[in-house]
Amino acid sequence: MRVNKCLPKNRMFKKITESFLIFLFSLQTFAEVKELTILHTNDLHAHLFPRIAPWISESRKIGGFANLATLVKQQKASNPNNILIDAGDYFSGPYISTLTKGEAVIKSMNFLGIDAACIGNHEFDHGWDNMLEQIKKANFPILNGNLFFEGTDDLVWDNPYLILERAGLKIGIIGLHGKFAFYDTINFKMTEGIEARDEEEYLRQYIKELEPITDIIILAVHQGMPGRQSTIGLTDVERNLYKDILLAQNVPGVDIIVTGHAHQGTEKALVSNGTIIVSTNATATELGKLQVMFDTEKKKIVSHSNELITIYDDELEDDADMLREITFWQKEVDQVAKVPIVSATKKLVRAYGKESNMGNLFADAIEAFDPRIDIAVINSGALRQDIKPGIVTKGDLISAFPFPNTVVMTKLKGSQVVKIFNHAAGMTNGILQVSKNAKYSFSPRNKAHEIWIKGKPLKNDDEYWVAAPNFVTQGGDGYWEFQNSIEYIDTGVLIVDAAEYFLQDMEVYEPKYEGRVLVIDSEI
Ligand code: FE
Numbered sequence: 001m002r003v004n005k006c007l008p009k010n011r012m013f014k015k016i017t018e019s020f021l022i023f024l025f026s027l028q029t030f031a032e033v034k035e036l037t038i039l040h041t042n043d044l045h046a047h048l049f050p051r052i053a054p055w056i057s058e059s060r061k062i063g064g065f066a067n068l069a070t071l072v073k074q075q076k077a078s079n080p081n082n083i084l085i086d087a088g089d090y091f092s093g094p095y096i097s098t099l100t101k102g103e104a105v106i107k108s109m110n111f112l113g114i115d116a117a118c119i120g121n122h123e124f125d126h127g128w129d130n131m132l133e134q135i136k137k138a139n140f141p142i143l144n145g146n147l148f149f150e151g152t153d154d155l156v157w158d159n160p161y162l163i164l165e166r167a168g169l170k171i172g173i174i175g176l177h178g179k180f181a182f183y184d185t186i187n188f189k190m191t192e193g194i195e196a197r198d199e200e201e202y203l204r205q206y207i208k209e210l211e212p213i214t215d216i217i218i219l220a221v222h223q224g225m226p227g228r229q230s231t232i233g234l235t236d237v238e239r240n241l242y243k244d245i246l247l248a249q250n251v252p253g254v255d256i257i258v259t260g261h262a263h264q265g266t267e268k269a270l271v272s273n274g275t276i277i278v279s280t281n282a283t284a285t286e287l288g289k290l291q292v293m294f295d296t297e298k299k300k301i302v303s304h305s306n307e308l309i310t311i312y313d314d315e316l317e318d319d320a321d322m323l324r325e326i327t328f329w330q331k332e333v334d335q336v337a338k339v340p341i342v343s344a345t346k347k348l349v350r351a352y353g354k355e356s357n358m359g360n361l362f363a364d365a366i367e368a369f370d371p372r373i374d375i376a377v378i379n380s381g382a383l384r385q386d387i388k389p390g391i392v393t394k395g396d397l398i399s400a401f402p403f404p405n406t407v408v409m410t411k412l413k414g415s416q417v418v419k420i421f422n423h424a425a426g427m428t429n430g431i432l433q434v435s436k437n438a439k440y441s442f443s444p445r446n447k448a449h450e451i452w453i454k455g456k457p458l459k460n461d462d463e464y465w466v467a468a469p470n471f472v473t474q475g476g477d478g479y480w481e482f483q484n485s486i487e488y489i490d491t492g493v494l495i496v497d498a499a500e501y502f503l504q505d506m507e508v509y510e511p512k513y514e515g516r517v518l519v520i521d522s523e524i
Pocket of ligand 1: 089120121122222226260261262
């Protein structure tokens with residue numbers, strides 16, 4: 001039997017109309033809007049365990065990796081197209097990091113579900129070779145594309161970017177370290193033989209490589225203003241993330257920047273030159289959650305929203321694998337950490353822009369180290385954790401001052417001491433905390449006014465022995481004047497050990513404020 005393949009005219013018309021509608025429909029489904037969730041952390045600073053963070057809650061414990069791991073799992077389960085990015089500074093905080101040179105932190109991060117992380121300045125706190133040794137233990141990708149072995153084209157960590165696929169979208173993630181932050185905040189002895197190169201130049205290069213083969217480009221970067229080390233101080237988000245705003249202006253092509261270093265949370269994401277910028281308030285107190293809608297026809301992000309989820313210990317179950325890991329490490333270090341040193345009558349607290357009783361303790365310990373020392377100074381940023389009243393353990397001292405810095409004695413002209421205090425007053429990196437033999441007045445972001453040494457006004461032509469952590473005397477935080485000293489003695493003794501010698505023969509220690517630092521016309 002023959003089948004007549006010719007259709008009547010009206011059926012033919014119907015068929016064409018149907019095909020056209022299918023074509024239109026297929027066009028519509030092609031132009032899809034896809035949701036992507038970028039979970040983000042930065043500056044975790046080894047806070048493996050929950051604790052009271054009084055600026056968030058006086059009574060509810062905050063943070064901890066076991067809670068964070070659970071929260072990440074929950075968020076990943078309810079947001080299928082997700083990525084977790086960390087923007088560096090996982091090392092240095094509680095003593096568990098110092099005593100394991102970061103190993104406890106990296107091994108614990110292996111249970112966080114991180115998809116990409118960049119390297120921060122504190123990963124170098126025990127030297128670049130240790131940094132390499134530790135990050136090799138990570139089971140998640142760590143990215144950096146602008147740290148090189150000096151004078152070569154060899155990246156220190158040869159993994160500048162990666163490409164992930166989510167919801168059918170190709171997502172390029174680049175990792176960089178700000179050049180300024182690298183030289184500003186790392187003890188140069190720890191980075192001898194390696195160099196940071198201009199982040200803008202390398203970002204442009206990697207964008208060029210990634211743009212043709214990806215839909216979205218994300219930058220994980222560690223840069224900008226160094227993290228605030230007290231809860232008192234700046235809350236101006238745009239000022240703290242200015243370097244990221246500028247980077248986005250100067251280098252177009254990045255869709256999202258996940259940044260670290262400033263310890264500055266972005267309740268609302270910032271937008272600069274079309275680039276979305278996010279960060280969290282650091283020390284594992286919160287998880288950032290950026291959601292973006294990507295239009296596949298326009299080939300761009302058409303809307304976004306950011307949220308900072310506070311990690312409340314009483315709202316989250318501990319992740320069992322993570323708990324096992326951090327408990328193991330805690331036991332490893334407890335023998336050293338639990339040794340009692342002294343009993344403190346009050347809480348020891350830090351401050352960034354004014355005198356702190358913890359700054360006084362550490363500066364006094366350095367001053368007492370050698371009878372030749374006239375005064376001791378200490379950078380506010382070196383102090384990382386308050387100490388509760390009562391028994392102070394070795395672990396508490398290490399958590400308060402987690403860096404392996406040594407006591408350095410320098411002989412300086414009075415005029416050089418003035419330059420040093422003027423730099424402190426400039427507030428680029430927080431003021432100098434001083435020992436009992438020193439006193440100074442200053443205007444923030446301006447200069448020092450009066451400086452007294454052993455109760456007498458400083459004389460420009462007199463010479464003084466000024467002691468400080470080697471980080472500072474080597475030019476850290478911009479204190480380059482120490483490098484012009486008349487004499488320079490690195491005692492090789494750790495600051496934490498100096499503090500232990502200072503305290504161990506006391507029955508009790510009374511933390512005190514003595515008006516050593518006078519703030520005039522304060523804007524902080
Ligand atoms: Fe940092």
